[in-house]
Amino acid sequence: MKPLLSIENISVAGRLFDATLQIFPGEFVGLIGPNGAGKTTLLRAAIGMIPAGGTSSLLAHKIAARPRHVAYLAQEREVVWPISVREVVALGRRAHPDCGGDDQARADAILQALDLSEFANRQIPDLSGGERARVLLARALAQGAPLLLADEPCAALDPIHSIRTAKLLRDEALAGRAALATLHDLPLAARWCTRLVVIERGVIVADGTPDQVLAPELCRRVFGISLTRHGQSWLLEE
Numbered sequence: 175m176k177p178l179l180s181i182e183n184i185s186v187a188g189r190l191f192d193a194t195l196q197i198f199p200g201e202f203v204g205l206i207g208p209n210g211a212g213k214t215t216l217l218r219a220a221i222g223m224i225p226a227g228g229t230s231s232l233l234a235h236k237i238a239a240r241p242r243h244v245a246y247l248a249q250e251r252e253v254v255w256p257i258s259v260r261e262v263v264a265l266g267r268r269a270h271p272d273c274g275g276d277d278q279a280r281a282d283a284i285l286q287a288l289d290l291s292e293f294a295n296r297q298i299p300d301l302s303g304g305e306r307a308r309v310l311l312a313r314a315l316a317q318g319a320p321l322l323l324a325d326e327p328c329a330a331l332d333p334i335h336s337i338r339t340a341k342l343l344r345d346e347a348l349a350g351r352a353a354l355a356t357l358h359d360l361p362l363a364a365r366w367c368t369r370l371v372v373i374e375r376g377v378i379v380a381d382g383t384p385d386q387v388l389a390p391e392l393c394r395r396v397f398g399i400s401l402t403r404h405g406q407s408w409l410l411e412e
């Protein structure tokens with residue numbers, strides 16, 4: 175199977191060292207690590223937003239064509255323009271000028287999945303932080319790219335919307351797309367991601383299924399916490 179993302183030896187001076195990673199259709203990959211570990215740096219380097227050594231397969235596409243291959247949700251959620259939720263989500267479809275009549279149906283389905291239908295005609299600056307975060311995720315998903323790079327898609331979301339977002343990204347993966355998402359909620363990541371990649375001080379130190387990666391020693395050493403599995407749930411303690 176051809177990867178949707180292949181990065182090799184990506185380095186950013188002092189921040190990221192020789193990161194090598196492939197993401198395949200069907201994967202929802204959680205990129206986890208402490209604050210300052212290099213997660214955002216890795217996403218930005220992979221998509222070409224910051225200069226980096228090494229290679230990323232996404233950079234082989236011309237800039238204008240890149241949105242058809244990858245959608246990006248930035249960590250910053252600021253939107254100051256007075257435009258409506260519906261208009262912001264429709265911006266995601268600009269990547270597909272030839273896409274035709276299913277645009278509105280896809281946008282509406284995503285608005286519904288993220289519990290945003292009732293906000294469709296509201297102005298973005300008039301939303302709460304969590305509502306705005308969901309709208310920007312909806313915009314990225316509306317793009318319909320095979321790969322989503324999402325920087326903390328669950329940040330600022332309440333518990334039910336965090337779970338729904340994680341399930342949605344898992345469903346996108348089951349439908350043959352893929353997501354690489356930075357996440358701080360380790361029980362949520364362990365429950366819904368198909369694979370976890372751990373980054374520590376700019377280095378990828380583990381990569382595998384949640385059960386493989388979240389060994390007690392790694393959780394203690396990298397995160398300073400204890401994480402134990404109880405059936406499908408995970409209990410996090412200091």
Ligand SMILES: Nc1ncnc2c1ncn2[C@@H]1O[C@H](COP(=O)(O)OP(=O)(O)OP(=O)(O)O)[C@@H](O)[C@H]1O
Pocket residue numbers: 189207208209210211212213214215216
């Ligand atoms: N523009 C920059 N110039 C120099 N150093 C930077 C810059 N942006 C980030 N850094 C540093 O690079 C390191 C990695 O930052 P990065 O934002 O990738 O971490 P992160 O793992 O995403 O953290 P968080 O979980 O806090 O979002 C940090 O030590 C950070 O201070």
